[in-house]
Each structure stands twice: as C-alpha cells, then as structure tokens.
Amino acid sequence: MFPTPPLPVTGQIPRSRGGVGKTHLLDQDGSVPHPPRPRLGERVLNTVSRDPLTVPDRTRNDAFIAAAIGVLSLALALLVDDGRRPDALGWALLAGSVVPLVWRRSHPGLVLAAVLLCVGPYHALDNTHAAPVPASLVALYTVAVTGRPLYTFFVGCLVIGISLSVMFNVGTHEGLEALRTSGWILAVLVLGVDVRTYRHYIASVVGRAERAERTREEEAARRVAEERLRIARDLHDLLAHSITLIGVQTSVASHVLSVDPDRLDRAAVAKALDDIAETCRTARGELRTTLEVLRTDGPDCDGPLPDLAALPDLVRTAGAELTLRTGESAMPPAVEAAAYRIVQESLTNAVRHGGAGVRIAVTVVRDEDALRVEVTDDGTGEPLVPGSGFGILGMRERARSVGGTLSAGPRDEAAGFEVAAILPLQPTEATA
Structure with missing residues (x-):
C-alpha cells in the first residue's frame, strides 16, 4: 500500500x-x-489497513492488549474517586471484564456480552465507575470494526440503554453523568465503522490491482502462446518445403548415378546438385529473414512477407503447372503471404506423398472480393491423412488469420489430393 x-x-x-x-x-x-524499516506512520497505517480477523498471532497480541488494559483499569480503580473502592466481588467483576478481551477478535460479540455481564453488576454496586471504561470501549470498538454498520447501530443502542438504566438505578447524579459520557460510546462506534469502511476500501483497491495484474499476465501469456505458434508455423512452412525439395533432388542425383554408372549423365547430376544448392540458398535466406524478424524490437515489426510475385519460382522448383490471375490492383500483404504459404505447404505435401511422376496444378485466381487458391495433384503414392501432421493444420491457421477458409482432402472425381482456400481481400482477424 x-x-x-x-x-x-x-x-x-x-x-x-x-x-x-x-x-x-x-x-x-x-x-x-x-x-530500511518503515517509518512509524507507515507502520501505524499498515496496521490499521489490515483485516483484524486475518492478522497473524492476533490472540497473542490481544493478550498483551488485555494485560495493558488490566493495568490501566487497576490504576483507575485505585486513583480515581468516583465511587467506592472495589471489594473482592468488585475486583472479580473488574477482572472478568478484562480477561475476555484476549479473544476479542476471534469472538467479538461473545466478548462484548461477557464484558457487559461483568460491567453491569460492577456499576450497580457503585464501585469506581471509571475503572471498567477502557475494557468496555475496546470491546465496543472491536464489534464496530468487525461487524456490519446496522449491527453496530443496534449494539450501540443496547449498550447505551443498559448503561443508562443501571446508572439511574444507582443514583440520579450517576445517571446524568452516564448520559453525559455516553458520547464516548458513540464516538468509539463511529470510529470503528469508519476504520471498517477504510479497510474495505483498501481491500477493494488491492483486489482491483490484483485482478488487473492477473489480466496483464494472462494477456502476456496469450501473446507468448500466439507468438510461439506463429514461429512454429513459419519454421514449418520454411523448412518442410526446402527439406522435401532437397530430398527429391538428392534422389534424382542418386538415381542418375546408380542407373548406369558406365554412361554417367554428368549434365543431369550437375543440374540436380545445382538445384540442391539453389534450394539451400533460398532456405538460408528465408531463415535469415525470419530470424531477423524475431530479433527485431517492437510488437508491430512483422518483417518482409512472401508475396505472389515469388510464386512462379516456388511452383517451378516443384515441377508444377501454375495458373495465376490476380489483376493489376494491389492486394493486402497478409493475404498474399497466406496464399504463398498455403501453396508452399500444398506443394510440399504433393511432392512428399504423391509418389513418382506426380503432376501438380496450382490455380490462384482473384475474384471481386476474395482470392481463391487451389492446388491439386494426381498422386497415387502414400495417402495424406488430414490431421495426421501439422501441415494442414498450419494451412487452416493461415487461412483463418486473414478471415478465410480452407478445405483439404482426396479428390472426388479422380485420384490424388486437393487443397482449396478462399481468402477475403479485406482480411479480418478470425476469432478462436
């Protein structure tokens, strides 16, 4: 605080x-x-701000308070002359009004009742009337600071009524004096209610601060999870495609070397190795770009995004046919990047699972309000099961990130696999 x-x-x-x-x-x-230790004023305010029912070691602290009030009551009984000095019964009643204060915060209502049961007969016997006042006021304050204001109001009325009845039975002078000093009872009750209200206010402020802190922590955790997902998706799109192409090109070189070693086609081997080197350079460049984006400070730095201008080279490396009609006007970079990554992952899956001699067709056509992406193949190799890996899941996330949809599955009319996506040209952030 x-x-x-x-x-x-x-x-x-x-x-x-x-x-x-x-x-x-x-x-x-x-x-x-x-x-450094807090200053005296800070320690006092911290003590006032704490809930009395949750303070540690409250029984031990109340025992010290009760001992101090007992010493004060003893001094008042011996030094103040506003009644006769207590006899044995008076001392017993005075002690009975002090001892219950040890449990005042654990059972405030019962302690007040016990104090009143001892103070009433003590005053009725016309003992020194100032002696039990400290214990009575502390018991009243405890009830006011721990109970509801309406409950405190009824308790105050009851205590004042009992005090006036007892003191007027003792004598008119004593009754009028009790009426004059009843303002102290009201002051103590008002002080207790005020302290209770202050503590509730402090608790509400602290509670709001804790809820705000939890909200900030949850938001930070959500952003971290989204960033991890984005990094995983980018690395998957980048490395899976490049490694698959390198594997295919390596298989071509190996096939050329092993088919007829006596009549080695050096040109074919050299072309395969050149393709491998070019794929490695491209993957290294994209990986460097991704790492530079991750190292860039600032939440809004997305770095360079792949676009449809790089699509012909991507399709050519996979040996696919491309139909590209996007018009002259510019499109949102996020939509172009999503289309590029969807085509990239679809080509990777087709090359990996389509088998030897697979034919792939890529169609990217712009409509009035959306970009339609379609990748089909006639592969007959290992079937691709939707949901068996992260590729199709990543493509769906790419499409959802710009408010689009994606479907992937076996072709109905022929063998092979088909991926179709619709990406709105005015992308909106999809809800979870």
Whole structure:
C-alpha cells in the first residue's frame, strides 16, 4: 500500500547472488543489506489497513492488549474517586471484564456480552465507575470494526440503554453523568465503522490491482502462446518445403548415378546438385529473414512477407503447372503471404506423398472480393491423412488469420489430393 523508500546506493554493488532469477544488492563485503524499516506512520497505517480477523498471532497480541488494559483499569480503580473502592466481588467483576478481551477478535460479540455481564453488576454496586471504561470501549470498538454498520447501530443502542438504566438505578447524579459520557460510546462506534469502511476500501483497491495484474499476465501469456505458434508455423512452412525439395533432388542425383554408372549423365547430376544448392540458398535466406524478424524490437515489426510475385519460382522448383490471375490492383500483404504459404505447404505435401511422376496444378485466381487458391495433384503414392501432421493444420491457421477458409482432402472425381482456400481481400482477424 505504501511505497518503501529506495535502498541507498552508496557503497553497494549490484551483483547476482542466490542463483538464476535472484538478484540482490550486495554491500562491499558481499553481504545482503537489510532493507530500511518503515517509518512509524507507515507502520501505524499498515496496521490499521489490515483485516483484524486475518492478522497473524492476533490472540497473542490481544493478550498483551488485555494485560495493558488490566493495568490501566487497576490504576483507575485505585486513583480515581468516583465511587467506592472495589471489594473482592468488585475486583472479580473488574477482572472478568478484562480477561475476555484476549479473544476479542476471534469472538467479538461473545466478548462484548461477557464484558457487559461483568460491567453491569460492577456499576450497580457503585464501585469506581471509571475503572471498567477502557475494557468496555475496546470491546465496543472491536464489534464496530468487525461487524456490519446496522449491527453496530443496534449494539450501540443496547449498550447505551443498559448503561443508562443501571446508572439511574444507582443514583440520579450517576445517571446524568452516564448520559453525559455516553458520547464516548458513540464516538468509539463511529470510529470503528469508519476504520471498517477504510479497510474495505483498501481491500477493494488491492483486489482491483490484483485482478488487473492477473489480466496483464494472462494477456502476456496469450501473446507468448500466439507468438510461439506463429514461429512454429513459419519454421514449418520454411523448412518442410526446402527439406522435401532437397530430398527429391538428392534422389534424382542418386538415381542418375546408380542407373548406369558406365554412361554417367554428368549434365543431369550437375543440374540436380545445382538445384540442391539453389534450394539451400533460398532456405538460408528465408531463415535469415525470419530470424531477423524475431530479433527485431517492437510488437508491430512483422518483417518482409512472401508475396505472389515469388510464386512462379516456388511452383517451378516443384515441377508444377501454375495458373495465376490476380489483376493489376494491389492486394493486402497478409493475404498474399497466406496464399504463398498455403501453396508452399500444398506443394510440399504433393511432392512428399504423391509418389513418382506426380503432376501438380496450382490455380490462384482473384475474384471481386476474395482470392481463391487451389492446388491439386494426381498422386497415387502414400495417402495424406488430414490431421495426421501439422501441415494442414498450419494451412487452416493461415487461412483463418486473414478471415478465410480452407478445405483439404482426396479428390472426388479422380485420384490424388486437393487443397482449396478462399481468402477475403479485406482480411479480418478470425476469432478462436
């Protein structure tokens, strides 16, 4: 609640101690300095702000308070002359009004009732009337600071009524004096209600601060999860495609070398190796770009995005046929990047699962309000099961990220696989 003064920096060196995640300011001799104690005013306000029902060691503290009130009551009984000095019964009743205060915060209502049961006969016997006042006021304050205001109001009326009845039975002078001093009872009750209201206000402020902190932590965790998903998706799109092409080109080179070693087709081998080198350079460049984006400070730095201008080279490396009609006007970069990545992943799956001699057709056509992407193949190799990996899931996430839809599955009219996506040209962030 109250700020702690900063640690003095003179003669201190920031050094790590206690393992990872624990850093202390150390003195010159390497010891951890003790933080300065709060000032007296801060300690008092912190004590007032705490809920009396949740304070640790409250019974022990109340025992000390009861002992202090007992000493004060003894002094008032011996020194104040507003009644006769208590006899044995009077001392017993006075002690009975003080001892229950040990449990005043645990059972405030019962303690007040016990105090009143002892104070009433004590006053009725015309003992020193000032002696039990401290215990009575503390019991009343405890009820006011722990109970509801309406309950405190009824308790105050009851206590004042009982006090006036007892004191007027003792004598008119005593009754009028009790009426005059009943303002202290009202003052104590008002003070207790005010302190209770203040504590509730502090608790509500702290609760709002804790809820706001939890909200910030949850938002930060959500952003971290989204960023991890984006990084995983980018790396998958980049590396899966490049590694698949390298594998295919390596198989071509191996096939050329092993089919007829005596009549080696050096040109075919050289072309396959050149394709492998070109794929590695392209993958290295895209990987460097991705890492540079990840190292860039600022939440809004997305870095360069792949676009449809690079699509012909991508399709050519996979040996596919391309139909590309996007018009002259510019499209949103996010839509172009999503289309590029969907085609890239579809080509990767077709090359990996379509078998030897697979034929692939890529169609990217722009309508009035959407970009339609379709990738089909006639592969007869290992069937691709939707949901068996991260490729189709990543494509669906790409489409959803711009408010689009994607379907993937075996072709109905012929063998092979088909991926079809519709990407709106005015992308909207899809809901989870």
